[in-house]
Amino acid sequence: MTVRTRFAPSPTGLLHVGNIRTALHNWLWAKKHGGTFWLRIDDTDAERSEERFVESIRADLGWLGLTIDGEERQSSRFARYEARFEQLRAAGRVYPAYETQAELDLKRKIAAGRGLPPLYDRAALALTDADRAALEADGVRPHWRFKLDHDAPIVWDDLIRGPQRFDAKTMSDPVIRRADGSWLYMLPSAIDDAEMGITHVVRGEDHVSNTALQLQMFEAMGATPPAFAHEALLTGSEGKLSKRLGSLGVAHFRDSGIEPEAVRALLARIGTSDPVEPLVDTAALVAGFDFSRFGRAPARFDEAELAGVNTRIVHQLDFERVAGRLPAGMRRAEWEAVRPNLTRIDEAAEWWRVIEGPITAERDPADAAFLAEAAAIAATLDWGADPWGTLTAALKAASGRSGKALFLPLRRALTGLDHGPDMKALLPLIGRDRAIARLS
């Protein structure tokens, strides 16, 4: 069996961190098994679907490095849905129903008043051909329901939630098609999963009861159902379902200086019992990924944790990976010197200014003689070797200073700052002429 997963967003908005996590897990699972990862655009809802969202979904997956092996679009598959619908109708598994929304609401209220669950009573199944003809003659168009098999047990072994069991008798026959002929999510999705050869459906636990219904649809179509993994939902750092999560997506991450590697590393692990590791390499993420590691408790997403992972990722990024985003002229040596001091790549520009100058540095009059001495020594150094080591050793001997009294005035004069990258790496980059000028 070649694993094939799919990520199936509806293009009615931008991807948020919850969708991104689902996409990532589908991708990781496919990679782990040498399989393929598909994007399926769930755009049956023509009113709410927008092309700009389709484009942003593709772009976001690209930014995240979640390369797709193929793409399907529900809006190009209506003929397939029609064909399956006709088969199911001929087999008596879909039936027309004529209740208005108001009638259904009333039925629900009556059931609730009797303390009963709001189950559809299947009144439409009792209609005769004559009843239907009369309704249609009155201009009533039916919507369509899938007829559940009340006798078949619904069971599956969820890759995250373990053994699941539903009783079809406790569920309403789902509406699969509206009176205007448009499709609801449920049946097209099952048809696509069957016809695309999807082996694993990975999605949020809000779909668990849909899965129960869709398993009967696979059965009715004579298709082998995929395996399912339903993920616990994501919560904000306060542990609550947060509205903010819905607005956190790739644009926000990019603007905050967050790298895709950090998003991947964090979202691959939260919700598992494993520690979050700053893994740049996807092979390592893939190797450590398994649904059996995930728990049923909500996964906590904390932006501060993401920023922390990002810092540790940035410290590992190669020059080649970041070169296009560095200030013009900045080379490998500068990148490697300043990298340990960054929390995000664009901060490299601040250190580039420190290297290139001009800088403004405050000088303590008490350090004047010491710095003049430093400038004199700097003029005599071999700048090709270790100028910082030689300079500080010579100054230590000449001035008797050590520790902070030795290093801090030098750092201040040379960079204008009290802190920063290792001076041993930084000084050769500032270079002889600028260093002498700054010390003088």
Ligand code: GLU
């Ligand atoms: N379009 C559905 C959603 O975004 C897809 C769910 C699924 O993965 O089947 O919720």
